[in-house]
Amino acid sequence: MKWDLKSFVGGIIIGSALFSGLAWASSSNDVALEASKIPYTYYFDGIPKSPTLDVQGILHKNTVYVPIRFVAESVGKTVMYDGKSKSIYIGKLPASKMYSKTEAVELVKKKYGQNIPANYQIEYDHDDENGQYVVHVYQQVVNNFQTGDGYTNTYGWFTVNPNTGDVKSLF
Template identity: 70%
Template sequence: MKWDVKSFVGGIVVGSALFSGLALAAPAYPDSSEINKTPFTYYFDGVPKSPAMDVQGILYKNSVYVPIRFVAENLGKSVIYDGKTKSIYLGKLPAGKMYSKMEAVELVKKKFAGSLTPQHIVEYDHDDEKGHYVIQIYQTVVNNFQSGDSYTSTYGWFVVNPNTGEIRSLLQ
């Protein structure tokens, strides 16, 4: 097969088109210039302690984020991270099955799978006063493509019991 200038330029154009979306798809991490990486001193019952230099806390937008393992272990608690459910357990494990927020979202997706479109978003919103997870199903509808005006169309609000996995409508 013979390569010519037209093939070469065509390959560059196709390659550019394929990889131009990578920057748009990149997650919006905080700008590192906004993060203050000053080492903090932590006091446990009046005794100062500092974590290793590679696990320091950070100050970002006036909130301090601390290394949870360092803090929990200095309070005499064990720390277990479950990557599958995105759950962090401090101290004792729950006595029975507990559904995580991510599992609750998946339960709601599964329950309503037949009536949702790919445009629907199923998302954890908050915990209610009983400690149940509040999940919203919605979609964003663009009503003017030129101006970009859009609105949120809510399919429903649902509550998931973290102990049983029971799903009920928030409107009941």
């Protein structure tokens, strides 16, 4: 089959029409989220307080997301953010070193990383009943690319003690 100028231009027009619709759809979601910024009034012990207009809550899927600094300072607490450990401290700092969830993942990588295949993901999953962080090491395997069907291949589950940083394998 030979391509000519008419086929080339037709392909560009059809492609432009298809992709412009995608761009419009994605930008309309941003507008809907931005439009849901509402000047809420927050009540603390029955006393109404409102943050400045540039620091409002956002309503998204029937959940109101509020600015944590405004809430904490309204109840008389200080707020500190540690970007390295991705930790937010409200009020008093912990009396002793506490490992964050991000640091727990790094501790698992440090202890077992040389044995874990490169295509595996290492993620915090949840806290167990004893307050320890549970880290999952796994890979997503897709065995049908048309439907996206597949399974999770687990390398291991690990616990990390948030007080000591001790890492243990669950199996």
